[in-house]
Amino acid sequence: MDNTELQKLTEDISETYFKRRFRHQALFNDRLKTTGGRYLLSSHNIELNRRYLVEHGKEELIGIIKHELCHYHLHLEGKGYKHRDRDFRELLQQVNAPRFCTPLKKKTESKKTYMYICTACGQQYIKKRAMNPDRYRCGKCRGKIKRFFREKG
Template identity: 55%
Template sequence: MEEQQLQSLTEEISETFFGLPFLHHISFNARLRTTGGRYLLRTHNIEINPHHYRKHGLESMIGTIKHELCHYHLHLQKRGYRHQDRDFQELLARVGGSRYCPDTGLRREVKTRYEYVCTACGQEYQRKRKIDLDRFGCGRCRGKIKLLRTFLQQDRN
C-alpha cells in the first residue's frame, strides 16, 4: 500500500466512524517493532508498522488505525486520550478499534551465550556455541579455559 492510500483510508475511517476529519499525516514507519502503530502527541501524526500490516492484513490495520484515531481525536479535544482513560475505552469500543497494539512477531529472539575465561592468563571469551574444553585452549597463551557463566542475549535480525 502506498502512503497516499494510507492517508486517504485514514481520512475515510475518521469521517465514517468518528464524524470528524483527520487533518494530520499518517505514514509507515518500518522501525516500529512491538506495536502496530503509534500516535505522536507532539505532531499529532500517526505512524503505522508496515511489518504488522504485511503479517496481519488490512482488517487488522484498520483496527490499529481506529485505535490511533481514538488517541488523536480525544487528545485534540483535550479529553482522556490515554489507554486507562474512560473516554478512550468508550470511544474505542464504539468505533471497534483494536484493544491493544498487538505484537508484530518481530521481537528479537533470545539465545544462550557462553562466557569463558582462561585459567592461566585471565582472558575472557564470549561464544555463541559451547566450546569443547578438552580440545580447545586459550587463543592467547594456550592455557586451559573454563566456563565462567552462561547468559541470554537478544539476537539481532
C-alpha cells in the same frame, strides 16, 4: 500500500467511524518494532508499523488506525486520550477498535552461545554472554575453566 494510500485510508476511517476529518498526516514508520502505531502529541501525526500489514493483513491495520484515531480525536477535543481514561475506553468500544494489537512473530534467529568446560571434572557451562574464564572456577569441583569454541546454535 504506500503512504498516500495509507493517508486516504485513515481519512476514510475517520469520516466513517468518527464523523470527523483527519487533518494531519498518517505514515508508515519502519523503525517501530514493538508497537502497531503511535499518535504523536506534538505534531498530531499518526505513525504505523508496516509489518502489521504484511503479517496480519489490512483488517489488523484498520484496527490499529481506529485505535490511534481515538487518541487523535480525543486529544484535539481536550478529553482524556490516554489508555487509562474513561473517554478513551468508551470511544474504543463505540468504534469497535482493539485495545491491544496482535503480537508480531518473533524473529527466530539463533543466538550465539559460548561453551566453557572444566578441565578437572568436565562440567560444561553454556552461556549467552562471553566471559573471561580466568576469573571463574568450576562450581562443582573448583577446577579451572577453559573456553570451548562452538558454532551458533
